[in-house]
Amino acid sequence: MKRAYYSNSIKNFIKDDNSKILGELSLHHTHALEELQRNAWIAQIEILKDQLKEFPNGQVYFEFAIPRMGKRVDNIVIVNDVIFILEFKVGDNEYGNHAIEQVIDYTLDLKNFHEGSHHSKLIPVLISTNASKFENEQTYIDDLLTAARINKENLGEYLKHVAEQSNGENINWLEWETSIYKPTPTIIEAAQALYKGHNVQEISRSDAGAINLTKTADCLNNVVEFSKTNNKIAICFVTGVPGAGKTLAGLNIANERMKSDEDEHAVFLSGNGPLVEVLREALTRDEVATSKLNGKPLTKKQAAIKANSFIQNIHHFRDDNLISEKAPVEKVVVFDEAQRAWTKEKASSFMKIKKGKADFNMSEPEFLIDVMNRHKDWCVIICLIGGGQEINTGEAGLEEWVLALKEHYSEWDIHYSNLIIEDKNYLRDQSLIKWLNDNGESEKDLHLAVSVRSFRSEQLSNFVHKLLELDTVATKSLFEKIKNEYPIVVTRDLDIAKGWLRNQAKGSERIGLVGSSGARRLRPHSIDVKNEISPSDWFLNDENDIRSSYFLEVVATEFDIQGLEIDWVCLAWGANFHINSYNEWNYQKFSGTKWQSINQEVTKQYLINTYRVLLTRARQGMVLFIPEGSELDHTRLNEFYNGTYEYLKEIGIQELTKENFIEIKKEKYVVKTKTKTSTKQKNINSLDKELHYSIQEPKPNLFSTKVHNTPSSKNLSTEKIGKFVKRKMHELIENDLIDNNELIKLQNLDYCINTFHLRYPLLKKKLSTDPENILRYWKGSLNIRGNRYFICSEWYEQPDNNDRPYFEKWLNKIIIKHVNKKNPLDLTIAENQIEFARNYAMYKDSIDLPKEVNDQIDDFINDYNKGFTTNQETYNSILECIHQFIRSLKA
Incomplete structure (x- = not known):
């Protein structure tokens, strides 16, 4: 099976007709081809042909499959010894955080699971076609801490630069693209893939260490087919080390045996509430997303119905079958973590107290076997057993299952992992071990011996x-x-x-x-x-x-x-x-x-x-x-x-320790294209526009200023953002300017995210057990009306992540409240004056105003900082003076 929808040498790709390439991409596309996708491909083809024309050698791929993630990379370009993983965002003018993570994930997946990429140099590249040029830090990109950020104009230049700096052995692209892919998905990824119809071979490793996952699936399928054909009732016990893929094997068999057209239903049952909740939610979210791609969108509620029937809580299954004495619709039932089923004592106590069933006198394993025993033709129970993983009082372990079979259901066919007899972690009762050995079939393929949870280490x-x-x-x-x-x-x-x-x-x-x-x-x-x-x-x-x-x-x-x-x-x-x-x-x-x-x-x-x-x-x-x-x-x-x-x-x-560890401060990724205001003339024009607006009419809302008009860090002050915030907060607290309503808001995370761009509450109330130095807050708590609070220290002021405007905007609001209380003028006066102060602070370093004007403004700013408003007539006079001066400069 071809991994890419289209692949060719760069030389032949450039010669290929665009419509032919587009046709080949469309042919392999399994979903309804939307105009958006078609246009994206057209743009990719045109950009790549333009930017790769200086590369005489190399290989290009479109829509290269990443099986573990169930997704495809937009493009892969191989030049010399470097593999570039390209993610296109056609029409975007920013480098989004999600897109950067996406292309890094693709790169890591190839690095970890694609044999031909293990020791190769892989470079993740995000191409936001309309974004401004970005200065990339190559060291971070090489370490996969971030991705290269490129636009449609400088892609070729970047690829050439990286390829020239690398001096390894050229990659044989044919060997590379046909090398083995050995994915190790998380259980969440595996459930999503199986649910979409992939088989266990596609999403599991193919090396000798994990090959028995496929053998286990085959063994279980053989038992089901034999039972179905010969009207037998059977139970299988699958064992495995932690992380060996027991749950994956169970999900796989439950998914494969969902054959409603043959009156064969299967269900995956677990008493692990969190596992059930997480898998159901993951399948539901994925189904909603997939249905949109297929052009047949489902609501979350519709998707949840299907997911909830596939994965169920074992206790709900039990309760349903307490009410009815009919055989359940499911013929194949997979019990995950079966060792955690309840003992007779715990089950009886629960039924008596919670369900009012005073006469219930069975362990959970015995009852569940009894439910499936109602079938008159055939059925199969598959128990997934984790040895040494019982973690709660009243969990039965494997012994209750074997005891129930011995005492009540000895006619069942029993298939068990050979480790159950050999390893004391599974069965300790020697009489049960002997009985099982005499009455069951030992199957070595029912033991999963190697952990696939940690793909890095099987030991x-x-x-x-x-x-x-x-x-x-x-x-x-x-x-x-x-x-x-x-x-x-x-x-x-x-x-x-x-x-x-x-x-x-x-x-x-x-x-x-x-x-x-x-x-x-x-x-x-x-x-x-x-x-x-x-x-x-x-x-x-x-x-x-x-x-x-x-x-x-x-x-x-x-x-x-x-x-x-x-x-x-x-x-x-x-x-x-x-x-x-x-x-x-x-x-x-x-x-x-x-x-x-x-x-x-x-x-x-x-x-x-x-x-x-x-x-x-x-x-x-x-x-x-x-x-x-x-x-x-x-x-x-x-x-x-x-x-x-x-x-x-x-x-x-x-x-x-603090002596040998340094945390890498990873950047926040989003970089927006900003209007350049570096020249003196542009500053004059902008200030003129703002001042003219201030004189014409009061601004209805000071706080609706757009991001690209907010000051950048270099314009505002030489005082660093952290020091500025800390000083201002101390001043506000010392002068009792934060009222009770605002005090409550400043401890609310959602408010602080929206108001300050923070990831933590600005204020954190000190608990009696707290030290004076806690993570993400400045050392030393401050007293505010009888309680002590810490102030958040997580403030940034970078070209692509500037928290100062958010804090200043809030600070202005607090000052306006205070000004209006002290001197009840019309609120718009205070608003206009503060807006003027902000505008002046933004541009004063770039415009040479006469000294007398600067002195007047400085007096005004001092009054403003002290919380006083200036007489409206004086204020308008200052504005008019500056306005005339700027007009003369422009003339």
Whole structure:
């Protein structure tokens, strides 16, 4: 199958007829071809032919497939040893953040998963055709921290410059385009791809380490087909190491067996509420987007109906079948994380208290088998089992499933992974092991042995296993093998941990903060594990949403993240699970105001499994945050943390401190084309226009000034934005100019985003537990009417990201309120005077006014800064004087 809709040598591409190229692109396009897409292709063809004419050698591709993402790159151009990934934004006059992330994502996908690109030089390029020229920083582009920003006029110039600077071996484009693509999608990406009709081979790696994912799918399909043909009832137990693709295998079989035309229905069931919520929401959003591309748009509600029938909560399935005694419509049922089904005691208690079923006396596994046993012809249950991943009281593990089969359903065909007999993490009861061995079929293809969650290191699950066993020698040896491909670091500074995550992430790679639900004394570090998150917002929303994982403000616990994964993780390690003075794990739970020891072995195992889950959630790398203890707080003693920290350093994990870590300040990407006002004459014209308008009539709304008319940082002041904001806020607070209504607003994030362009509230009320120095706020709180507040320090003043106009606009509003209270003149007088001050500040460095005029204006500005209005007659006189002077200059 061709990866690109069109490919050719640059030389032949330039000779090719445009209509022929367009026809070939249209032929391969699977959706309805809209005018917008057609026009975009026409523009790309014309621009590339014009800009590539000086390249005698090279290869060009249109619509090159990125299977893992289910998308296509606009263009790829190979010149010498460099692969340029091009994303066109035809007609755009700005370099948008989303577009830059998109092209970086394409580049990373090829770098990580396309064999021919692993060691090649890849350059992401965003072409906003109508944007102004941008000075690119090539070092950042080479490191994939950003993309080159190019317009339609300088694309060729940039490609030539980069190609000439590179001196590697020329790429054999034929070998490159036919090299193996080995994707490792997240479970969310995999669900979306399977839902669209892709098969598991297309979206999984093809190397020997992960080939059994396909074999597992084949084995399960064989069982289903045999049962269907021979009217058999069967159950399969699939095992695998954390991240091996058990959920992917389950989603795949459920999707493949959705054959309603053959009266064969399948469903994917999970008791993991967050997983169900996230996958449903992801499928729904994707379906809505895809339907628009296909020209048959669906509402979100319509798309959700379909997604919700494919993925269901196991407890809802249970409750539905409590009401009815009929066989369910589904013939193939996949139970994800089946080890988490409830024991007889927990299920009976729940049914009695919550459902009023006093006579319910079955474990959840027994009841679910009983429901499927209602089928008179055939059915198949597929249980996905994670060994050593039971994390909650009342979770049955595999033993309840085997016990139910032995005691009540021994006539079922049983197919089980060979690891169930061989590994103590799955079954501990020797009598059940013997019974299963005698009555079931062992299938080696039902075990997934290699983690595909971390495409960087297949040894991660082994490393975590040995780490939790406190096997220092083996753990150290395994870490040596994985550390170059899968970075792990440790720190005692949460700010450094967050900075490390931001440094590592590129494009839209997801970062997040996780912790144990029992780590209750992380609260002094603003990590509240009791604060519930919205899983779909945390996992799916972008970096501009404060609820998303990107903001590193809300922590996901083991219950939120089990079965899911993100790229880069910060694990905040709690005092509930630490190494004591005997070099053994100490198990604790927090009750009331103190820690209590955990003595029950099963509860200890739950806690070990909690950290096993948390340590295996990152696809690419993680930072371990071990807080400093405090001898002044009996719940956070040094002994609760130091042993764990020393153990992690002993096995070779690098320690990050303020001495050896620097956070890379990544730029904000959006760069808008601005009107140039650099010449003296343009400044004169602009000021004349503004002053003329001020004299003619009062401005109805001072605060509707457009962005391109706001001052840039170099025009405003030599005082840096941070110092300016801090000084002005101190003045406002000292003079009690912030009223209660405004005080409430300044603590509201949405208000501060819209008003100041900030990502955090401008004011943060100091809690009794807060130190005097907190992240993203200036050190030292200030008293405002009896309470203490921190002032946000995250202010920027760059050509493409200028926060000063937003703050000044708000400051003017506060001053206007104050002026009007002190001297109740008509409000428009104050508005006009402040508008004049702003305009004068913008242009005064570029216009030589007579000294007497400057002196008058300076007096006026001083009055304005003190909160006084000038007499309207005097004010108009000053304006007229300046107006006449400018007229004489223009003449």
